[in-house]
Amino acid sequence: MSLAGLFAVLVIGLNLLALPFVLMLLLSAVSAMFSSRKTKLLQTPESRFLIVIPAHDERVGIAQTVQSCRAQDYPIERFSVLVIADNCTDDTAAIAEAEGAEVVVRQTPDKRTKGYALEYLIEQLQASGRFDQLEALVVIDADTVASADLLRKFDAKIREGHDWIQCYYTVANADASWRTRLMTYAFSLVNGVAPFGLFKLGLSSPLNGNGMCFTTRGLRRVPWKAYGLVEDYEYSWIVRMAGERIAFVPDATVKATMLEQGGEAAANQRRRWEFGRKEIKKRLFWKVLRDRRMGLLERLASAVELKTPPMMKLLAGLAFLAILNIIAALAFADPLVHPAAWVLLGSCLLMIAAVGLYALSPFVVFDLPLSYLGTLAYIPIYAIWKLTIKLGEKPTQWVRTARTAER
Structure with missing residues (x-):
């Protein structure tokens, strides 16, 4: 197998590992975007x-x-x-x-x-x-x-x-x-x-x-x-x-x-x-995977949820993997006819679709103002800040967060 082929196999393997998280993003976004948000109210409330x-x-x-x-x-x-x-x-x-x-x-x-x-x-x-x-x-x-x-x-x-x-x-x-x-x-x-x-x-x-x-x-x-x-x-x-x-x-x-x-x-x-x-x-x-009180679908979805990294890391990881897909596909001498190249490009498009729909879904589901798109430019600053605070020691007890007005 050529060097390009080995690289493609490695990247396809990474795609398979990422697939559950990609599907979770895509399905949750699509489901939310195409579902009614309206709760049907009852005329006479009863609950105490x-x-x-x-x-x-x-x-x-x-x-x-x-x-x-x-x-x-x-x-x-x-x-x-x-x-x-x-x-x-x-x-x-x-x-x-x-x-x-x-x-x-x-x-x-x-x-x-x-x-x-x-x-x-x-x-x-x-x-x-x-x-x-x-x-x-x-x-x-x-x-x-x-x-x-x-x-x-x-x-x-x-x-x-x-x-x-x-x-x-x-x-x-x-x-x-x-x-x-x-x-x-x-x-x-x-x-x-x-x-x-x-x-x-x-x-x-x-x-x-x-x-x-x-x-x-x-x-x-x-x-x-x-x-x-x-x-x-x-x-x-x-x-x-x-x-x-x-x-x-x-x-x-x-x-x-x-x-x-x-x-x-x-x-x-x-x-x-x-x-x-x-x-x-x-x-x-x-424990979740072995728990028989949960249905099989619930257990599998819960396992994916428990293994999902913080959103910043997940989106950054998927973006990096999408780039690897493109590089691996273009590494073939004739990518337009090689089946592995099409698999890599298809996986890349799936990731782009999942991340894109998920990223845009708040503007559809919760009517978030479009002006908030500009705020996303601050994500690198926030990511760097998060990386610096993770260097601290693990908290051993709950500590109340000071409010803005107090500070």
């Missing part, structure tokens, strides 16, 4: 909700969050808002109470994560008997504004039979800086197109920590047991490995305020997300 806001030293934004939750377009007698003032050293509890929220104060310094706070509250609700009077808990972060139709759309999904629901989680201060615009675009992909596409393909959406809804009947089957650096992602896999499916609601939103610039606070937040997810993916991969 408790909106839970875990808060640790959140005096800056807690008032706005409570206000948006209490302003839901939903019968006032069928929902209430509760703030868990979790190990607070400021006046978060007093501010939340002044805005009309019920407040539960928790002081357990050795168990500081949102996961422990939620477990504590659920235990308190069960002990008091209040848990049995509710249909669902809705979890909202303390720096967030919820859309007014959130509960009505969760109610519609619950009455369709869904016990686990995630809404579209995006950025509140999208136009504050190039960084928040880029995060808005990234969130529209990772928190929007990808979960919406997977759900419409009959698979499960992940949970994103903010804008989650759990029915009490679901929590009885799969109790909350997630306490790590990314407790939401961890619990979503606990739910999915129990054979359950998480629904996605694309037309209800929670919008959280993001840091406008980089710095140590943003680095700590990104480090926690990256290390936390990487650890869970590594721990669960083989």
Whole structure:
């Protein structure tokens, strides 16, 4: 075999390894782009909700969050808002109470994560008997504004039979800086197109920590047991490995305020997300493949999801592989007649189509302004920043991210 032939075989092998990720991008994008985003609302809402806001030293934004939750377009007698003032050293509890929220104060310094706070509250609700009077808990972060139709759309999904629901989680201060615009675009992909596409393909959406809804009947089957650096992602896999499916609601939103610039606070937040997810993916991969409670298609798709690298690395890797395909095809003496060259060029076109459709899908699915295309020019700067923060040590405990207003 010639040198060109050996090179072609090597590149084709790399294409086969990349094929599951390419298909995942393509299918999720196409599915999201050609599915209706509209949730069919019911005339008479029935579900009884408790909106839970875990808060640790959140005096800056807690008032706005409570206000948006209490302003839901939903019968006032069928929902209430509760703030868990979790190990607070400021006046978060007093501010939340002044805005009309019920407040539960928790002081357990050795168990500081949102996961422990939620477990504590659920235990308190069960002990008091209040848990049995509710249909669902809705979890909202303390720096967030919820859309007014959130509960009505969760109610519609619950009455369709869904016990686990995630809404579209995006950025509140999208136009504050190039960084928040880029995060808005990234969130529209990772928190929007990808979960919406997977759900419409009959698979499960992940949970994103903010804008989650759990029915009490679901929590009885799969109790909350997630306490790590990314407790939401961890619990979503606990739910999915129990054979359950998480629904996605694309037309209800929670919008959280993001840091406008980089710095140590943003680095700590990104480090926690990256290390936390990487650890869970590594721990669960083989367990997911062997778990008989999940269907075969769900297991295979989940295995691909668990092995998918961070989006920046995946897109960069596919771009590099597309270039290798072209080089390998042109290395043949007569590429127009060589079958391997056509395979390489066909694979290259498939990758371009998958990445292109996925990259453009937010502008179709979530009506992202076309002006955000210019923001993509900052991707190399953001990529370099991410590479530098990954050099740090693995976080050993949860650390609260300082808000922009505080900084």
